[in-house]
Amino acid sequence: MAAFAGKNYKCSTDEAYQICSSGLRSIQVLIGKHPRPPVISLQAAGPATESTTRLAEFAPEALELAHVNPRDQITDWLKQQLSKPAAKTTVGDWNVEFSTEVDTEAPGAILTLTDKLCKANCGAE
Numbered sequence: 001m002a003a004f005a006g007k008n009y010k011c012s013t014d015e016a017y018q019i020c021s022s023g024l025r026s027i028q029v030l031i032g033k034h035p036r037p038p039v040i041s042l043q044a045a046g047p048a049t050e051s052t053t054r055l056a057e058f059a060p061e062a063l064e065l066a067h068v069n070p071r072d073q074i075t076d077w078l079k080q081q082l083s084k085p086a087a088k089t090t091v092g093d094w095n096v097e098f099s100t101e102v103d104t105e106a107p108g109a110i111l112t113l114t115d116k117l118c119k120a121n122c123g124a125e
Contacts, residue, residue, distance in 0.1 A: 001029060003065040024051070024108075025058045027066065030123070038118035040066055042111040048100050051109040052082045059111060068094070068113065078111060093117050 004020035004027065005011050011020040017028040024046055030039040042062050044054035056079050063071035073091045078098060081087040086099040095114040101107050115122065 007061075007065065024054060025062075027062050029066065032121050034115075034118060034121070036115060037066070038115040038122040040068065040113045043108055045106060045108040047107060048085075048102050048109070051107065052100060055109040055111060056082055074111075074113070090116070 001011050001018045001020055007022075009020035009022045009027075011018065013019070013031065016031060018031055019026060019028045021027075024044055026043045028039075028041040028043070029037045032038065042055060042059055044051040044058055046054065056075070059075045059078055060071065063074060068074070070092050074094065074096055077089055077091060077096065081098045084098070085102075086097075088095070088097045090096065093116050095116055097112045097114075098110070099112075100109050
């Protein structure tokens with residue numbers, strides 16, 4: 001997460017996640033003793049069309065800074081999902097899920113990556 005702090009993101013930690021945000025965009029990375037983060041969530045706030053566009057613009061940089069591969073395949077897939085309310089796929093060792101929240105207090109778009117190779121403590125409790 002130091003890479004995000006170096007790019008002027010505001011970073012903090014809650015019980016389970018390190019969170020870095022800038023404006024209406026944020027990344028949450030599950031904390032733990034894992035070879036790589038088992039859960040990474042990218043979020044963009046706002047109405048559906050605006051937040052999905054914002055998420056698609058944010059994803060390449062965020063995945064690069066978080067050292068996620070194959071990030072190009074993930075971002076290409078995401079761009080193809082932007083007119084949908086939700087979608088799932090598998091890319092490399094990642095389960096990838098895109099969704100939008102529209103009728104909530106905090107509308108926005110979310111891209112969640114879950115490491116298929118994680119065997120223990122793979123989610124927030």
